[in-house]
Amino acid sequence: MVHSSPPPATLDHRLQRLLLVAAVFALTVLVLQPFRSPLSSTSKLHSGVRFEPSSFDWAAVARHHPVSLIHELPTGPTANLQRVQHDFSGYRHDAKTTSRQQAVRAAFVQSWESYKKYAWTMDELAPVSGEGKNTFGGWAATLVDALDTLWIMDLRGDFYLAASVAARLDWANTTDTSVNLFETTIRHLGGLLSAYDLSKEPALLEKAKELGNMLYLAFDTPNSLPGFWLNFDDAKQGLQVAGTNDPSASPCSLSLEFTRLSQLTGDNRFYDAVSRVTDFLERTQNSSKLPGMWPKLIDFREESVSTETGFTLGALADSLYEYLPKMAVLLGGRSPRYEKMHRNAMATVVDYLLFRPMLPEDDEHKDILFAGDAYVHTDAIDRVPEGQHLSCFTGGMFALGGKLFNIPDHVDIGERMARGCAWAYNAFPTGLMPEIFRIVPCSSIDGPCPWDQALWQKDGDQRLKKGFANARDPRYILRPEAIESIFLLYRITGKDDLRDVAWRMFQSVMKATKTPLANSAIADVTARGETEKLDSMESFWLAETLKYFYLIFSPPNVISLDEFILNTEAHPFQRPK
Numbered sequence: 001m002v003h004s005s006p007p008p009a010t011l012d013h014r015l016q017r018l019l020l021v022a023a024v025f026a027l028t029v030l031v032l033q034p035f036r037s038p039l040s041s042t043s044k045l046h047s048g049v050r051f052e053p054s055s056f057d058w059a060a061v062a063r064h065h066p067v068s069l070i071h072e073l074p075t076g077p078t079a080n081l082q083r084v085q086h087d088f089s090g091y092r093h094d095a096k097t098t099s100r101q102q103a104v105r106a107a108f109v110q111s112w113e114s115y116k117k118y119a120w121t122m123d124e125l126a127p128v129s130g131e132g133k134n135t136f137g138g139w140a141a142t143l144v145d146a147l148d149t150l151w152i153m154d155l156r157g158d159f160y161l162a163a164s165v166a167a168r169l170d171w172a173n174t175t176d177t178s179v180n181l182f183e184t185t186i187r188h189l190g191g192l193l194s195a196y197d198l199s200k201e202p203a204l205l206e207k208a209k210e211l212g213n214m215l216y217l218a219f220d221t222p223n224s225l226p227g228f229w230l231n232f233d234d235a236k237q238g239l240q241v242a243g244t245n246d247p248s249a250s251p252c253s254l255s256l257e258f259t260r261l262s263q264l265t266g267d268n269r270f271y272d273a274v275s276r277v278t279d280f281l282e283r284t285q286n287s288s289k290l291p292g293m294w295p296k297l298i299d300f301r302e303e304s305v306s307t308e309t310g311f312t313l314g315a316l317a318d319s320l321y322e323y324l325p326k327m328a329v330l331l332g333g334r335s336p337r338y339e340k341m342h343r344n345a346m347a348t349v350v351d352y353l354l355f356r357p358m359l360p361e362d363d364e365h366k367d368i369l370f371a372g373d374a375y376v377h378t379d380a381i382d383r384v385p386e387g388q389h390l391s392c393f394t395g396g397m398f399a400l401g402g403k404l405f406n407i408p409d410h411v412d413i414g415e416r417m418a419r420g421c422a423w424a425y426n427a428f429p430t431g432l433m434p435e436i437f438r439i440v441p442c443s444s445i446d447g448p449c450p451w452d453q454a455l456w457q458k459d460g461d462q463r464l465k466k467g468f469a470n471a472r473d474p475r476y477i478l479r480p481e482a483i484e485s486i487f488l489l490y491r492i493t494g495k496d497d498l499r500d501v502a503w504r505m506f507q508s509v510m511k512a513t514k515t516p517l518a519n520s521a522i523a524d525v526t527a528r529g530e531t532e533k534l535d536s537m538e539s540f541w542l543a544e545t546l547k548y549f550y551l552i553f554s555p556p557n558v559i560s561l562d563e564f565i566l567n568t569e570a571h572p573f574q575r576p577k
């Protein structure tokens with residue numbers, strides 16, 4: 001809810017009307033006090049968070065490869081993006097949903113308390129041994145990643161406790177010699193920016209800006225495209241070059257965070273840096289071996305996408321695609337190129353990447369879809385029906401793009417994909433989906449697909465549920481992508497059964513991953529009985545997985561998708577009004 005600023009001294013009619021509306025509003029708020037969503041207390045200003053500068057100032061390092069022109073954020077009126085959320089008017093929050101929401105919150109609190117006790121200010125808690133580990137530079141990754149979840153779950157005391165640590169992080173204090181540009185951008189920069197967008201604590205924006213100044217130097221290469229690592233010494237000496245064989249997602253999904261940083265600071269350099277990557281994407285979209293898509297690995301130094309043969313929406317490429325429609329949103333629709341690239345890419349995805357598993361006639365989920373891989377050879381395209389937990393975000397992406405750009409077929413595809421992931425959760429004894437698996441596909445994603453017993457016996461794994469060919473990587477590592485898509489589909493379609501789907505997933509996750517301290521990645525979702533714990537709890541457990549579970553059981557106006565756009569680490573950024 002937005003509170004208006006104080007009225008000026010003179011009262012004209014418009015103002016009187018405004019005051020009346022404000023009075024009615026205030027009364028309503030008073031009456032509805034017990035039903036307020038946690039978000040409505042954002043106006044309570046708190047300025048106890050003190051910024052402390054890092055011991056090295058990256059803003060003072062000049063580019064060795066300066067750019068001649070800084071591209072500015074597009075201005076002008078916002079263009080016609082369609083409303084994202086289903087019309088929830090008349091929505092009533094019932095007791096069952098509240099108790100589910102509180103169960104998710106309790107799971108968060110347990111993991112968070114253990115992190116505080118055993119791994120405070122370290123990157124991760126090891127949830128079995130109760131130790132801390134540093135995996136991302138030692139800048140409290142779990143803490144920074146969890147800031148906005150603390151806020152959303154109304155754990156305000158802990159939010160301010162964590163925010164005061166975050167605002168004192170020293171980006172120069174690390175034993176690492178380089179930083180992973182992508183991970184640091186989506187987790188730390190994204191985490192600080194969304195915590196600022198929600199709380200308006202100036203110290204958090206200051207800290208984000210400081211980190212942005214460091215990460216910005218990664219773009220200081222001869223062609224202004226960044227490498228995978230930001231190496232501190234190379235950056236200071238101007239020795240960085242773009243990579244020749246880097247995951248396409250890495251340089252190509254920094255755009256939301258850098259753009260938000262420009263919007264909030266008024267410093268266009270950050271937007272300029274990522275707009276050059278977008279230029280590259282636009283230039284090369286039709287010159288790959290699978291026109292419309294960019295390959296998994298890209299030679300950013302030669303700016304070539306034409307030799308690599310592998311294409312996917314999963315690992316290595318995923319968020320490149322995710323960020324196209326989301327950038328259209330963050331820029332208020334002012335830059336048509338993102339929609340264009342999205343439409344073009346999704347057309348290729350529909351033609352070559354989607355699979356429908358062959359299922360028995362009585363299976364009620366016969367129309368579900370998965371995203372697989374494609375390898376383009378000289379005379380053939382090898383389509384690989386291999387699903388990944390990581391590519392489960394695509395259901396949400398299709399539905400979001402379908403809603404924004406008014407492509408109803410894509411909302412439908414998105415739902416079939418999101419339900420596909422939910423179906424795959426249910427297919428295993430733990431109720432969880434493997435990290436990587438293969439299906440026995442139908443010949444097309446639409447049209448008839450009769451059950452073929454002989455084919456199933458030839459290609460299927462008889463120990464698995466009908467439809468699966470293998471569970472090649474049987475781990476579940478607390479990933480969010482399946483619940484992410486179920487959440488998005490719920491907010492987009494309003495279909496209530498998706499909440500029951502989510503609840504079932506949540507219960508399975510808790511049962512299979514709970515440790516005395518927190519929750520842990522597990523070795524094998526096909527296990528019957530006790531699961532083997534891998535003593536790992538990546539920061540996305542608190543940043544993403546539990547946030548999505550919490551949000552789907554929250555009233556739909558909590559982090560409304562018409563007010564916020566979430567980055568690939570589930571950090572909500574305020575959309576332009």
Ligand SMILES: *[C@@H]1O[C@H](CO)[C@@H](O)[C@H](O)[C@H]1NC(C)=O
Pocket residue numbers: 138139170173174
């Ligand atoms: C540097 O970081 C470590 C933890 O990563 C911390 O223990 C230490 O106090 C920090 N030093 C300074 C000078 O901030």
Ligand SMILES: *[C@@H]1O[C@H](CO)[C@@H](O)[C@H](O)[C@H]1NC(C)=O
Pocket residue numbers: 282285286344
């Ligand atoms: C790429 O090809 C698609 C489909 O043929 C077309 O719609 C699009 O405009 C092309 N993009 C560019 C940048 O040429």
